[in-house]
Amino acid sequence: SQTIHQWPATLVQPVGSPLSLECTVEGTSNPNLYWYRQAAGRGLQLLFYSVGIGQISSEVPQNLSASRPQDRQFILSSKKLLLSDSGFYLCAWSVKDRLAGGQGEQFFGPGTRLTVL
């Protein structure tokens, strides 16, 4: 079966510090990968998605970047955190190929709670 991991689970960082959040997927290959953010009391905002190694699409201009160095690894980074980067960060994956049975649903990791002070 497939599993998705995120770490760390919680993180408190000062303004201006760097950030690295990691997401890994097990039990599948060549997935689509996604990073979302939930600000307090807000819905889900898609930040980045990736259809393959080194292929990153950014949904919104911001202080963050993403990388996919390996097939099942997705990293969210920042060089200098802002207060507005605080939130709950969720990684998700989906089956790429509809012909292989993918029906568009995404499977989410447990999330990382980031507080920028």
Place this chain on the structure above:
Amino acid sequence: AQSVTQLGSHVSVSEGALVLLRCNYSSSVPPYLFWYVQYPNQGLQLLLKYTSAATLVKGINGFEAEFKKSETSFHLTKPSAHMSDAAEYFCAVSENFGNEKLTFGTGTRLTIIP
């Protein structure tokens, strides 16, 4: 472009009462539709999905949803609410022709009154 509207950001029901969470969608092609549940400080869990088969879809935890094309709706129901149903619920839509992104609604927080 696809979109999702969830009517009611907060819904309260008594334990044992009917749960009804509303979702309306807009899509230029036949959609795939999903309901997710999120418990505090956790990721989203798939409750159920509609992928153009049966219009009445049954999911986990006793929830079900009915796809109504004429009303562009996909409302989530449960006959009898349980305290453990308290959570946030998200409706999402995907266009079923290669678009791998989901468009989420803004969510509905369900509170269960003892």
